[in-house]
Amino acid sequence: MTEAFFDKKDYKPLDRVDGRLKVTGTARYSAEYALPNMAYAVLVGSSIAKGTIKSIDSKAAERAPGVLAVISHLNAIKVPGYQPKGEHPSEPSTQGQPLRVFFDNKIVSNDQPIVAVVATSFEKARHAATLVKIQYHKEEHQTNLEANSEKAVLPASGKKNPKSPTADYDRGQKDAFESAAVKFEAEYVLPTEVHNPMELQAITAHWEADDKLTVYDKVQGTKMTQKNFAKEWNIPEANVKCIATFVGGAFGNGLHNWPHETAAIIAAKQVKRPVKLVLTREQMFTMVGYRPRTWQKIQIGASKDGKLVAINHQSIGQTSSYEEFTESTLQQTRMMYASPNVSTRYRILPLNVATPIWMRGPGEATGAFALESAMDEVAHAIGMDPVDFRLLNYTESDPDKNMPWSTKYLRECYEEGKKRIGWENRKLKPGLVRDGEWLVGYGMGTGTFGANRNSATVHAALDREGNLVMHCAITDIGPGTGTAMVQIASNTTGISTGNITFHLGSSEFPNAGLQGGSSTVNSVGPAVLAACNALKEQLITMAAAKGNTAFSSAKPDDLMIDNNELQLGGKSSKTTLGDLFKQNNMEKIETTNESKPDENRNKYSMNAFSMHFAKVHVHPFTGQVQVKKIVCCADAGTIVSPKTAASQMIGGATGGIGMALTEDAVMDHRFGRYVTKDFADYHVPVNADVPEIDVYFVNKPDLLADPVGSKGLGEIAIIGVAPAIGNAVFNATGKRIRELPITPDKLI
Amino acid sequence: MDKHKSTEKPEKELSSESRRDFLKTTSILTAIAVAPATVAKAAEFNLGEKMSTAFETTPVNLTVNGVKKQLNLEPRATLLDTLREQLDLTGTKKGCDYGQCGACTVHVNGQRVLSCLSLAIMHEGQEVTTIEGLAKGQELHPMQQAFIKHDGFQCGYCTPGQIMSAVACIQEGHANNEADIKEFMSGNICRCGAYPNIVKAIQEVKNGGRKS
Numbered sequence: 001m002t003e004a005f006f007d008k009k010d011y012k013p014l015d016r017v018d019g020r021l022k023v024t025g026t027a028r029y030s031a032e033y034a035l036p037n038m039a040y041a042v043l044v045g046s047s048i049a050k051g052t053i054k055s056i057d058s059k060a061a062e063r064a065p066g067v068l069a070v071i072s073h074l075n076a077i078k079v080p081g082y083q084p085k086g087e088h089p090s091e092p093s094t095q096g097q098p099l100r101v102f103f104d105n106k107i108v109s110n111d112q113p114i115v116a117v118v119a120t121s122f123e124k125a126r127h128a129a130t131l132v133k134i135q136y137h138k139e140e141h142q143t144n145l146e147a148n149s150e151k152a153v154l155p156a157s158g159k160k161n162p163k164s165p166t167a168d169y170d171r172g173q174k175d176a177f178e179s180a181a182v183k184f185e186a187e188y189v190l191p192t193e194v195h196n197p198m199e200l201q202a203i204t205a206h207w208e209a210d211d212k213l214t215v216y217d218k219v220q221g222t223k224m225t226q227k228n229f230a231k232e233w234n235i236p237e238a239n240v241k242c243i244a245t246f247v248g249g250a251f252g253n254g255l256h257n258w259p260h261e262t263a264a265i266i267a268a269k270q271v272k273r274p275v276k277l278v279l280t281r282e283q284m285f286t287m288v289g290y291r292p293r294t295w296q297k298i299q300i301g302a303s304k305d306g307k308l309v310a311i312n313h314q315s316i317g318q319t320s321s322y323e324e325f326t327e328s329t330l331q332q333t334r335m336m337y338a339s340p341n342v343s344t345r346y347r348i349l350p351l352n353v354a355t356p357i358w359m360r361g362p363g364e365a366t367g368a369f370a371l372e373s374a375m376d377e378v379a380h381a382i383g384m385d386p387v388d389f390r391l392l393n394y395t396e397s398d399p400d401k402n403m404p405w406s407t408k409y410l411r412e413c414y415e416e417g418k419k420r421i422g423w424e425n426r427k428l429k430p431g432l433v434r435d436g437e438w439l440v441g442y443g444m445g446t447g448t449f450g451a452n453r454n455s456a457t458v459h460a461a462l463d464r465e466g467n468l469v470m471h472c473a474i475t476d477i478g479p480g481t482g483t484a485m486v487q488i489a490s491n492t493t494g495i496s497t498g499n500i501t502f503h504l505g506s507s508e509f510p511n512a513g514l515q516g517g518s519s520t521v522n523s524v525g526p527a528v529l530a531a532c533n534a535l536k537e538q539l540i541t542m543a544a545a546k547g548n549t550a551f552s553s554a555k556p557d558d559l560m561i562d563n564n565e566l567q568l569g570g571k572s573s574k575t576t577l578g579d580l581f582k583q584n585n586m587e588k589i590e591t592t593n594e595s596k597p598d599e600n601r602n603k604y605s606m607n608a609f610s611m612h613f614a615k616v617h618v619h620p621f622t623g624q625v626q627v628k629k630i631v632c633c634a635d636a637g638t639i640v641s642p643k644t645a646a647s648q649m650i651g652g653a654t655g656g657i658g659m660a661l662t663e664d665a666v667m668d669h670r671f672g673r674y675v676t677k678d679f680a681d682y683h684v685p686v687n688a689d690v691p692e693i694d695v696y697f698v699n700k701p702d703l704l705a706d707p708v709g710s711k712g713l714g715e716i717a718i719i720g721v722a723p724a725i726g727n728a729v730f731n732a733t734g735k736r737i738r739e740l741p742i743t744p745d746k747l748i
Numbered sequence: 749m750d751k752h753k754s755t756e757k758p759e760k761e762l763s764s765e766s767r768r769d770f771l772k773t774t775s776i777l778t779a780i781a782v783a784p785a786t787v788a789k790a791a792e793f794n795l796g797e798k799m800s801t802a803f804e805t806t807p808v809n810l811t812v813n814g815v816k817k818q819l820n821l822e823p824r825a826t827l828l829d830t831l832r833e834q835l836d837l838t839g840t841k842k843g844c845d846y847g848q849c850g851a852c853t854v855h856v857n858g859q860r861v862l863s864c865l866s867l868a869i870m871h872e873g874q875e876v877t878t879i880e881g882l883a884k885g886q887e888l889h890p891m892q893q894a895f896i897k898h899d900g901f902q903c904g905y906c907t908p909g910q911i912m913s914a915v916a917c918i919q920e921g922h923a924n925n926e927a928d929i930k931e932f933m934s935g936n937i938c939r940c941g942a943y944p945n946i947v948k949a950i951q952e953v954k955n956g957g958r959k960s
Contacts, residue, residue, distance in 0.1 A: 019901075025879035197939050478902035647940075691944075
């Protein structure tokens with residue numbers, strides 16, 4: 001292992017590099033590119049959940065002023081990549097086959113997009129869309145998870161491969177729970193939750209030539225999108241350009257290419273104009289995924305002194321009838337605690353609903369609600385402090401993979417969090433602490449997520465004035481990717497952050513995976529590091545070639561650029577960038593570097609960990625819950641951008657407050673349609689719901705995970721928050737709410 | 749119809765049909781009204797777009813960020829869509845179209861207004877300020893600076909609305925304490941969850957005594 005680059009200089013808080021663009025309204029999102037001759041598309045969704053389309057009467061819509069086309073399966077141009085046997089050509093991030101929009105008359109979920117009305121203005125398209133009349137052959141639908149749980153199945157991935165994360169899992173003895181001294185069993189339900197980023201899903205599709213497509217698209221992967229649409233339209237990847245410079249939040253719903261995107265592309269082809277399509281807020285509930293409603297049952301067996309004996313954990317999550325959506329709901333149960341016996345059973349239930357998609361802390365956040373609530377319940381049953389209970393069952397290696405952790409600093413999180421929340425004020429017995437008329441409770445929950453890393457490539461160019469410009473196809477859905485990369489580059493080269501630019505969000509740039517699974521800094525960061533080191537090597541070679549002997553044995557780590565001057569080992573070399581470039585007759589130097597996961601991944605288990613503590617007030621008569629404080633402690637490796645990282649933790653805690661207390665997509669099963677379909681019915685936390693959120697980072701590098709030492713942050717920011725709040729509500733009231741959200745009606 | 753008889757003809761900001769064009773297309777419309785459906789349909793394909801634009805629009809005068817705009821708008825066009833689609837002022841965001849999220853907040857005659865719940869023609873002669881009009885040239889408004897300093901955003905999509913609301917919140921006298929700020933900023937949703945930082949930004953501007 002080489003000397004860690006971060007030792008050279010601490011990472012300091014830095015204002016977001018794109019902050020000015022965002023506060024002045026000049027940052028352009030997917031629906032904000034003004035193309036000449038723009039047309040507007042509005043989607044009409046089905047009003048039944050299952051059946052076929054009998055007829056579409058589009059006459060009135062077609063005659064409405066400004067209407068250019070009314071597109072449905074009846075008249076849509078053929079998408080060359082659509083396969084006759086029900087297959088969609090894209091490589092979905094889920095298993096199964098994504099819906100082929102406008103392909104046939106089948107209805108597979110309510111509000112499935114079935115007609116696109118394209119007009120010369122948004123107002124005209126929206127009006128004409130109301131004139132389309134559709135008749136159906138209705139079939140009986142099933143949308144109720146609990147009523148159909150008998151029909152849940154093992155996902156295909158689990159059937160095919162017994163080592164798949166979705167396969168049945170047994171460690172130790174299957175029946176160990178039965179003979180445990182303390183036996184606890186409970187069921188937990190997490191309702192459907194919807195990502196609901198503030199930016200509505202939007203695409204502007206533009207056929208620049210018959211076989212050349214540009215999309216300005218709200219996605220989390222520009223390369224994924226390029227690849228999928230190239231396949232769908234049977235054109236070379238080089239002919240598809242995906243621009244996603246700014247993404248107004250996504251939280252996972254941009255990890256999949258959705259039917260509305262193809263609808264806009266079809267429309268653009270059909271009317272021969274660029275087409276802008278922006279979903280409505282209602283359509284955000286039905287067309288771009290959600291966190292699936294999930295039922296869980298957990299059994300925990302322990303000795304009387306609090307040693308875990310067995311954990312059995314099963315879950316059923318809903319999916320669509322056409323795609324098998326899976327997530328890692330049960331993974332942390334296998335590795336979080338030192339239980340000799342663990343069994344997990346993961347099932348999915350296909351229903352007549354649209355396909356879910358990973359939502360922040362996917363699976364783990366769902367599973368943690370059950371596991372961390374149950375741990376709290378067992379601690380209470382045996383009269384132990386819940387932190388002590390967890391520390392007693394702390395595991396120093398991964399009991400699932402049977403490998404050492406690359407790093408794990410969860411103990412530091414427990415200790416620091418206890419101090420910051422004022423854990424000493426907590427009483428073991430619920431309902432004893434009051435503040436005026438309010439009941440006061442304290443709770444905690446642990447979270448973990450894999451320190452994922454993908455390959456990524458960065459192009460970097462340095463000019464004689466010392467400006468460093470980098471390019472990478474990665475997107476930024478909000479965490480501050482550009483800011484983090486600029487900080488890594490600055491720390492590696494010494495160049496001040498003001499002279500560094502990181503361009504992202506275009507498929508034209510060098511390859512990167514999705515912005516998802518907390519993998520961006522762990523993946524793109526090392527590529528930035530590699531590119532910066534390659535530039536430094538070039539500078540060293542240039543200097544050495546010009547007879548500067550001090551450089552002949554120098555390594556990239558020895559070189560830093562301070563105010564355009566090259567420094568070796570912290571000392572001036574009396575060489576400036578300008579001189580060196582001039583001597584070599586060069587304007588700039590450039591490099592393209594790829595960085596990939598290495599073999600350490602086969603030797604170590606790599607996870608980020610988090611610990612959330614919550615203090616709540618509960619009103620004994622109204623059941624109102626006020627979160628008074630949340631402490632977030634994260635073992636996420638190196639924190640390269642302390643300011644934006646803290647904001648990410650605060651944001652995750654805010655999402656967790658929503659999970660715990662307000663968010664619930666309620667479906668009317670008579671129609672298979674959501675009754676909560678906007679922000680008046682589906683409550684996300686508002687400013688008044690969110691208290692002081694105190695963030696603590698262990699900030700110790702994990703150099704086995706990646707050369708930046710980062711383990712990822714986005715997911716652990718939310719995993720464990722909802723159970724921490726639920727456990728605090730129990731501590732305040734003695735009432736255990738096992739179906740989220742914890743609304744007042746459940747407490748009084 | 750009276751509005752079309754106006755003889756004043758200020759400088760136009762956008763392409764729009766004149767009264768003469770209107771009369772011309774009206775007569776075509778009359779012709780179409782008595783023609784068989786197929787003819788009407790053919791006519792629509794050739795001319796429908798231009799005709800309907802002339803037929804359905806109303807002149808509207810707005811002052812946007814200090815610039816007088818004479819627009820011809822469909823009466824059903826919201827102020828939000830007018831800003832975004834007609835004037836290319838995309839800093840004002842569409843987050844719900846129901847007045848539930850605050851992303852579209854602008855100032856009309858100095859007061860915060862949800863531009864998605866407001867038709868453009870309702871603001872005849874009024875002064876609209878959007879996020880693009882808040883800075884003085886290159887010099888950011890103190891609230892914009894404070895949002896950057898306190899990292900009062902992540903994805904940036906709700907940010908223009910938050911900032912417009914925040915400026916108004918202080919002007920309204922609703923920023924005297926943390927609880928008030930949180931209450932009077934609760935019409936602006938931030939899904940990334942930057943609320944505590946937004947509150948800090950507002951407190952700093954309030955305490956700095958800068959109210960506009």
